[in-house]
Amino acid sequence: MARTIGSHGPRTMEAIRKAGLNLIYEHGFEAMSLRQLAAEVGIQVGSLYNHISTKQDLLYDLIRAHMDDLFRQFGEVMAGVAGQGPVERIKAFIAFHVTYHIVRKREVFIGASELRSLEPNHYEEIVALRRQYERHLIDILRQGEAAGLFHCGDASVAAYGILAMLTGVCNWFRPHGRLSKEQVIAIYSDLVLGGLMNAGHP
Amino acid sequence: MARTIGSHGPRTMEAIRKAGLNLIYEHGFEAMSLRQLAAEVGIQVGSLYNHISTKQDLLYDLIRAHMDDLFRQFGEVMAGVAGQGPVERIKAFIAFHVTYHIVRKREVFIGASELRSLEPNHYEEIVALRRQYERHLIDILRQGEAAGLFHCGDASVAAYGILAMLTGVCNWFRPHGRLSKEQVIAIYSDLVLGGLMNAGHP
Amino acid sequence: MARTIGSHGPRTMEAIRKAGLNLIYEHGFEAMSLRQLAAEVGIQVGSLYNHISTKQDLLYDLIRAHMDDLFRQFGEVMAGVAGQGPVERIKAFIAFHVTYHIVRKREVFIGASELRSLEPNHYEEIVALRRQYERHLIDILRQGEAAGLFHCGDASVAAYGILAMLTGVCNWFRPHGRLSKEQVIAIYSDLVLGGLMNAGHP
Amino acid sequence: MARTIGSHGPRTMEAIRKAGLNLIYEHGFEAMSLRQLAAEVGIQVGSLYNHISTKQDLLYDLIRAHMDDLFRQFGEVMAGVAGQGPVERIKAFIAFHVTYHIVRKREVFIGASELRSLEPNHYEEIVALRRQYERHLIDILRQGEAAGLFHCGDASVAAYGILAMLTGVCNWFRPHGRLSKEQVIAIYSDLVLGGLMNAGHP
DNA sequence: TATGAATGAGTGTTCATTCAT
DNA sequence: TATGAATGAACACTCATTCAT
Numbered sequence: 001m002a003r004t005i006g007s008h009g010p011r012t013m014e015a016i017r018k019a020g021l022n023l024i025y026e027h028g029f030e031a032m033s034l035r036q037l038a039a040e041v042g043i044q045v046g047s048l049y050n051h052i053s054t055k056q057d058l059l060y061d062l063i064r065a066h067m068d069d070l071f072r073q074f075g076e077v078m079a080g081v082a083g084q085g086p087v088e089r090i091k092a093f094i095a096f097h098v099t100y101h102i103v104r105k106r107e108v109f110i111g112a113s114e115l116r117s118l119e120p121n122h123y124e125e126i127v128a129l130r131r132q133y134e135r136h137l138i139d140i141l142r143q144g145e146a147a148g149l150f151h152c153g154d155a156s157v158a159a160y161g162i163l164a165m166l167t168g169v170c171n172w173f174r175p176h177g178r179l180s181k182e183q184v185i186a187i188y189s190d191l192v193l194g195g196l197m198n199a200g201h202p
Numbered sequence: 203m204a205r206t207i208g209s210h211g212p213r214t215m216e217a218i219r220k221a222g223l224n225l226i227y228e229h230g231f232e233a234m235s236l237r238q239l240a241a242e243v244g245i246q247v248g249s250l251y252n253h254i255s256t257k258q259d260l261l262y263d264l265i266r267a268h269m270d271d272l273f274r275q276f277g278e279v280m281a282g283v284a285g286q287g288p289v290e291r292i293k294a295f296i297a298f299h300v301t302y303h304i305v306r307k308r309e310v311f312i313g314a315s316e317l318r319s320l321e322p323n324h325y326e327e328i329v330a331l332r333r334q335y336e337r338h339l340i341d342i343l344r345q346g347e348a349a350g351l352f353h354c355g356d357a358s359v360a361a362y363g364i365l366a367m368l369t370g371v372c373n374w375f376r377p378h379g380r381l382s383k384e385q386v387i388a389i390y391s392d393l394v395l396g397g398l399m400n401a402g403h404p
Numbered sequence: 405m406a407r408t409i410g411s412h413g414p415r416t417m418e419a420i421r422k423a424g425l426n427l428i429y430e431h432g433f434e435a436m437s438l439r440q441l442a443a444e445v446g447i448q449v450g451s452l453y454n455h456i457s458t459k460q461d462l463l464y465d466l467i468r469a470h471m472d473d474l475f476r477q478f479g480e481v482m483a484g485v486a487g488q489g490p491v492e493r494i495k496a497f498i499a500f501h502v503t504y505h506i507v508r509k510r511e512v513f514i515g516a517s518e519l520r521s522l523e524p525n526h527y528e529e530i531v532a533l534r535r536q537y538e539r540h541l542i543d544i545l546r547q548g549e550a551a552g553l554f555h556c557g558d559a560s561v562a563a564y565g566i567l568a569m570l571t572g573v574c575n576w577f578r579p580h581g582r583l584s585k586e587q588v589i590a591i592y593s594d595l596v597l598g599g600l601m602n603a604g605h606p
Numbered sequence: 607m608a609r610t611i612g613s614h615g616p617r618t619m620e621a622i623r624k625a626g627l628n629l630i631y632e633h634g635f636e637a638m639s640l641r642q643l644a645a646e647v648g649i650q651v652g653s654l655y656n657h658i659s660t661k662q663d664l665l666y667d668l669i670r671a672h673m674d675d676l677f678r679q680f681g682e683v684m685a686g687v688a689g690q691g692p693v694e695r696i697k698a699f700i701a702f703h704v705t706y707h708i709v710r711k712r713e714v715f716i717g718a719s720e721l722r723s724l725e726p727n728h729y730e731e732i733v734a735l736r737r738q739y740e741r742h743l744i745d746i747l748r749q750g751e752a753a754g755l756f757h758c759g760d761a762s763v764a765a766y767g768i769l770a771m772l773t774g775v776c777n778w779f780r781p782h783g784r785l786s787k788e789q790v791i792a793i794y795s796d797l798v799l800g801g802l803m804n805a806g807h808p
Numbered sequence: 809t810a811t812g813a814a815t816g817a818g819t820g821t822t823c824a825t826t827c828a829t
Numbered sequence: 830t831a832t833g834a835a836t837g838a839a840c841a842c843t844c845a846t847t848c849a850t
Contacts, residue, residue: 009833009834033818048821051834163370168362171366183356187360195396198396249809249811432722434636437839439839439840450844451813451815558789561790568771572769575766575770576766583760587759588763591767594759598757599797599800639823640824649832651833
């Protein structure tokens with residue numbers, strides 16, 4: 001009755017996270033059963049509980065880890081344009097956001113669509129992190145406005161719109177499709193900068 | 203939401219659709235149980251089956267009805283700008299899309315996030331309708347490019363971006379909030395037109 | 405997929421109570437599974453939930469119903485000796501208590517041994533009822549002491565002892581055994597009255 | 607209750623027995639999980655199996671050890687009144703039984719209420735020991751009857767009643783409560799002797 | 809058309825137990 | 830002797846769906 005597969009501790013946990021990410025992305029959190037997950041990992045369903053505390057907690061873990069990665073990578077990218085002007089900074093933001101949303105499309109999708117399955121405490125925590133991230137873009141827009149470079153109408157509304165536009169790539173971008181990631185970044189950079197720098201003053 | 207004693211056929215069906223819309227919007231299709239739905243309507247769970255054939259079918263009904271409404275209203279709006287130029291037409295598109303996504307935010311949300319719960323036939327059907335709707339925007343962009351007015355980089359990519367931006371309002375717009383619907387439409391119209399008309403030529 | 409057995413509403417609930425009583429008596433509440441119970445009743449396990457709300461609740465229902473019966477029957481018996489002296493009243497008490505604990509031995513056993521499986525609210529409620537019942541005996545003892553008939557040492561302690569003695573019959577009495585119920589009542593009546601009327605004054 | 611680092615063999619086993627006693631007393635054998643037990647001891651659940659063979663076996667061990675203690679202590683006490691009359695011997699019995707049931711209330715409670723969780727072999731063995739213990743009281747009663755001192759009605763029935771009365775103290779006696787152990791013993795001695803010596807001859 | 813009782817498969821979770829390390 | 834990861838069966842409970850009344 002001992003284990004039949006030689007997977008050990010951390011390796012199993014990693015397999016659970018990976019399979020969980022895929023299954024939640026494909027079927028949704030509610031629709032993914034722990035039996036599916038266990039089967040994907042190659043263990044019995046009860047064995048999952050040697051690694052996770054609840055199904056809920058697995059979701060939180062995945063989303064939280066994604067948010068941490070997002071912030072860490074974002075921090076590194078923005079450090080590279082610290083001290084530069086709003087145009088350079090928003091270009092860096094767009095390039096980063098699109099890249100991350102293409103590379104981590106499953107995490108990003110789950111982090112948006114399965115938020116409602118989090119329990120209140122975790123929900124609030126993640127929403128706060130999202131707001132914090134959005135605020136970085138709003139700040140750039142405000143700086144651009146202050147410098148007389150951008151004309152947003154309303155920095156928050158513009159930021160929400162830009163974020164939605166850029167985030168949308170994870171829904172349609174195909175890695176080896178007609179356009180490269182760089183081309184998409186260029187198109188959206190032009191579109192956004194065009195809009196910000198000339199909005200209402202065409 | 204309690205039962206109107208003696209409520210018959212169409213009235214009950216309407217109550218089911220209304221309650222279903224709310225519950226799916228709040229909890230998601232997978233997470234909504236027919237027991238919840240029946241309780242909200244004020245009937246027993248078995249009685250639902252006098253009005254719907256399956257839970258799946260209720261979802262399809264709601265989404266299909268929403269798509270039909272979308273196309274009908276869209277048709278009316280665009281008929282009003284038939285023969286006019288790309289600028290007027292995209293302004294009409296933006297105003298319509300934002301308005302519809304504010305007024306019908308629950309239908310719109312469900313129509314996007316619960317698509318994966320549809321069975322393949324219905325899924326394909328709805329996705330085709332969505333593509334058809336997107337194509338209208340792409341066509342406007344193409345006409346604008348052909349007329350030398352717009353510079354999109356890529357009409358499809360620009361359209362996806364614009365749609366995502368506009369659709370996003372249903373996630374954050376609050377009816378009696380800081381900005382009116384008209385203000386939001388104005389801001390996004392400026393942003394989009396600014397982007398399209400000057401992208402890459404600032 | 406419709407029902408295979410023609411049992412209807414109240415009949416099914418009665419069957420559940422009866423089978424539950426037997427199974428809990430035999431195996432204990434924790435050890436009884438709803439699968440066993442459903443099998444005994446002849447329905448699927450899920451069907452139990454058309455009649456009970458939780459396993460806990462079934463236990464509470466059984467115990468509460470038993471307590472209600474106990475009080476109702478006790479009330480009738482004691483009404484018959486109202487106004488009589490402590491000796492007649494304690495004889496009536498003994499006869500009633502022994503009889504009830506022989507006839508309803510399973511309810512009585514469950515009502516004592518499975519109390520700890522009740523949730524706090526229900527636990528407190530049942531314990532309060534038990535105290536109320538005990539108090540009737542304590543009152544009889546106190547009246548006997550006041551009349552100079554009984555010498556208890558301590559009415560509460562004597563009452564607990566007498567109750568334990570009488571309650572014990574449900575553990576060893578066999579309906580068609582060596583002694584009849586009436587003989588047991590006579591023996592314990594003599595023992596108790598002898599003890600009360602001569603305790604410490606032999 | 608956390609682990610004493612480096613605790614070895616017998617010390618760990620002793621901790622398991624102690625924690626097991628408490629947990630079974632509080633929650634019942636079926637309701638106690640080995641995870642709870644291991645946590646209380648401060649080891650991992652798997653480590654329990656270095657000390658016990660099965661959960662069942664732990665229960666048997668605890669009950670058997672309690673019966674052995676009971677018999678050993680009982681033997682010593684009764685040796686002290688060997689050759690004396692039934693009155694002295696029953697007084698010694700009462701004092702011993704009450705004392706043991708106050709001091710070892712958890713063992714006693716488990717030894718009565720969890721018997722049904724023993725497997726048949728062990729169950730029979732323990733029940734036989736209990737009968738053997740009861741027989742000592744029955745013998746005293748018979749000797750008292752033969753000597754014309756006691757009037758029991760039926761020695762077995764009286765013995766069961768007396769045992770139940772005395773055993774009951776473990777349910778309500780509180781160490782520093784209104785009455786001392788000695789007072790309780792005195793009250794029950796009077797009650798029992800009064801009953802035995804005058805039953806049916808008041 | 810509404811009800812209530814049924815089905816059978818499914819849910820997340822816990823369990824006692826095993827065993828390589 | 831202790832650990833941590835595994836097993837497989839079991840648990841209470843919920844689900845969408847059916848259908849005689």
